[in-house]
Amino acid sequence: MGLKGVTLRGLEVFEALAATGSVAETAARTGLSAPAVSQQMRNLEAALGTALVDHARRPMQLTPAGRHFLTRAREVLAQLRLARSELTMMDLSGLTTLALGMIDDFDNDLTPRLATILAESMARCRFRLVTAPSHEVTAAVAARRLDLGVAARPAAPVEGLEEHPLVRDPFILVTPRGPLEGAAALQRLPFLRYDRAQLIGSTIEAHLRAEGAEFPERFEIGAHQALMVLVARGAGWAITTPLGYMRAARLHDRIAAHPLPFAPFARTISLFSGADWASPVPQDIARTVCELVQAQVVGPALAQLPWLEGDLRTLA
Incomplete structure (x- = not known):
């Protein structure tokens, strides 16, 4: 044809x-x-x-x-x-230095691809790329230790930062595959928490409190991949997002994603910059990150989890 x-x-x-x-x-x-x-x-x-x-x-x-x-x-x-x-990024060739922070949710495929694009576009630029949790990225941009940062939106606006929203990333339930898959896992298995010092952990805890949902304090895990491995081994269930679920692709035969059994909520991933940029560099990089997220994360996630249609989406 x-x-x-x-x-x-x-x-x-x-x-x-x-x-x-x-x-x-x-x-x-x-x-x-x-x-x-x-x-x-x-x-x-x-x-x-x-x-x-x-x-x-x-x-x-x-x-x-x-x-x-x-x-x-x-x-x-x-x-x-x-x-x-x-092609738009080719206009960045005049930059001499750029320090960029990236949320560690993107440390598998997206960040290396972005680094390659930036390196090719800014041949004369001294380029520094840092991968860190969201709260560390936004703090570094606010303190001007980084020029730009891709991170989850904090609970309260950070003074002096401009925000360029990239993707709406809803929270989902992740359980082991098998007889305790889905909501049944909540009754029989422990809740595997993210470290509450991280933004994702504190965001989840705040929502659970608002819902009046209480679960025993047994596990609090700082590393996302370790959390997903524990779910895969049947040690418990977790609340994560499609970005987190797609990072754990090697475990998809042992973990299952489901809608939350209580009120939905989501986080926004954005590019943050200082308010003193006179050029369109933040907007250009935000657009490129957005397209990378669509191609490498959102599209594949919707193909695998079609019930996320309209909920998981890029914003730029």
Whole structure:
């Protein structure tokens, strides 16, 4: 089958329609008229020779073929957007120094890819990259020990910092696979906590208190990977986020992700900078990080955990 008639605009319209289920909302997102959105979808479906959307339902829903094609369409769009961001990053060649902090949630694939892009774009720049927990990254940017930092949004705004939101990262339940999978694990297995000195740990504890949910104090783990290994071994259950779950890919055959059994909540991952930048460098790097997150984390996570659709999403 050829690809004649499959256009970039058609893929963008399909992606937006899959997220909204509404022609009107898709038109607002894409800047097209409602008739133009409908025409783009008809052209795309004709080019592929199959229906991607059940047009009779409100809100519209994807057909099985549409769900399969959405995964591939997202991959294509993510790579094109990342390529566009990499071209934009070429404008950073005038920088002489840059110190960047990255949340340790990205230390497996995303941070090395970003470092490669920056190194290629800033051949004459003295570049320093630091990986650390969120609270350490934002503190270092506020103290001007780092120029920029990617971290979870703190509970209270930090004076003197500008924020560029990147991704909404909802909290999820992670349990061992097997007979105690899902909510059943909460009744039979202990709660494996993050270290409450870390922002993710204190955020989870604050939400549990607000929910009136109390669990015995047995385990408090500082290292994310160690926490996921304990879950995989059946030692207990944990609350993490899709970013954390995707970091533990080697354990996915032994751990299972589920929606929370109580009120949902989420964290925001952002790029933070000082308020004294006169150039668009923070915005350019934020855009590139956002595209990397979409290509390497969000897209694969939604393909594996489709119930996160609309909840896990990039923001820039």
